[in-house]
Amino acid sequence: MNHLTEEQLIEHYYGESQQPTRIDGHLRECSQCADIYAALRNDLAAIEPITPPARDAQYGEHVWQSIRNFVPVYEQKHQSLWTRLTNLKALAFVTGCALLVAVAFFAGRQWENHQHPAQIQTAANNAPRQPIVLVVLGDHLDRSERLLVELKHADSAEAAAPVKAEAQDLLSANRLYRASAAKSGDPALTAALDRLERVLVEIANEPDNPSPARLAELQKEMNTDGLLFEVRVLRSRVQGDEKEQQTGAVRTKGVSI
Ligand SMILES: [Zn+2]
Incomplete structure (x- = not known):
């Protein structure tokens, strides 16, 4: 007969065993496993369940006080006139580039339209x-x-x-x-x-x-x-x-x- 493992005994103690009847039967017949189980029960009974502490009304204030020294201070950035002008220039440059690309695209399309009727005719002939x-x-x-x-x-x-x-x-x-x-x-x-x-x-x-x-x-x-x-x-x-x-x-x- 195989003796019960510690894992099976722990599961049995917490009522999570798959075969509780078989384990009960074994514990009744086998004094060796019954002794181990008795010792295990004593140990497990000594462990009290951990309960979270109750929160009082000051909980938020306590948390803030404990972390406030680690939070970096927020400073509003003061942009100089020069920085603002540079940003505007960059924006103007980007807009100019987009405009150039658009003009080049439409010019290309127009040119293609002028070129292609001849080609299509040649192909048709x-x-x-x-x-x-x-x-x-x-x-x-x-x-x-x-x-x-x-x-x-x-x-x-x-x-x-x-x-x-x-x-x-x-x-x-x-x-x-x-x-x-x-x-x-x-x-x-x-x-x-x-x-x-x-x-x-x-x-x-x-x-x-x-x-x-x-x-x-x-x-x-x-x-x-x-x-x-x-x-x-x-x-x-x-x-x-x-x-x-x-x-x-x-x-x-x-x-x-
Ligand atoms: Zn046994």
Whole structure:
């Protein structure tokens, strides 16, 4: 059997024990713990509770008398005329600075307003139209690339049929882009679109359901692998231009607002 600790006995004495019945039972059966508890009770009983002294009417006066020598004396500051003038000068300086900042700010805004209409117009002339062209051209190159890949893997008449239809579909758009590229002075794009057009014309003019052997021959003749590579390079270039145009447009917008 475990004996009771002093802490448990103290708690029991003040009636704060969690298990008073068990402790009472132990004290009845164990003379050792009962002796310790009896001694503890005597000691604790000797301690009288501390009670605060009653306050009389003079309490406030007593407190003041006991602390008055430690409190620093309050002296009203007498400002000289010079100090007051210096303060006024500082105030005037701060106000002047604030005024200058405000004037500079409004002047800057006015200047910006004068400058920006021209910039916005330039942006309106160039930026918004260009990305649309690039997006559409990127889409066209994407479709052409897929067509060339399909052509490469067309190993039956069934697989070849949609390639022909797609080539017919792409042909008219390709003519427009080639003409536009030639007009805007982009020789690399013009040359690639020209070669692409010749391949598209060939495929579009094949008889219905061309044989895979014929398609393989066509690929060899037209070097479509080389063209596929060229189209891929162009597409990534066009997409790069497109991104640049978009960020350019956003930047212009950011400045003008
Ligand atoms: Zn005990």
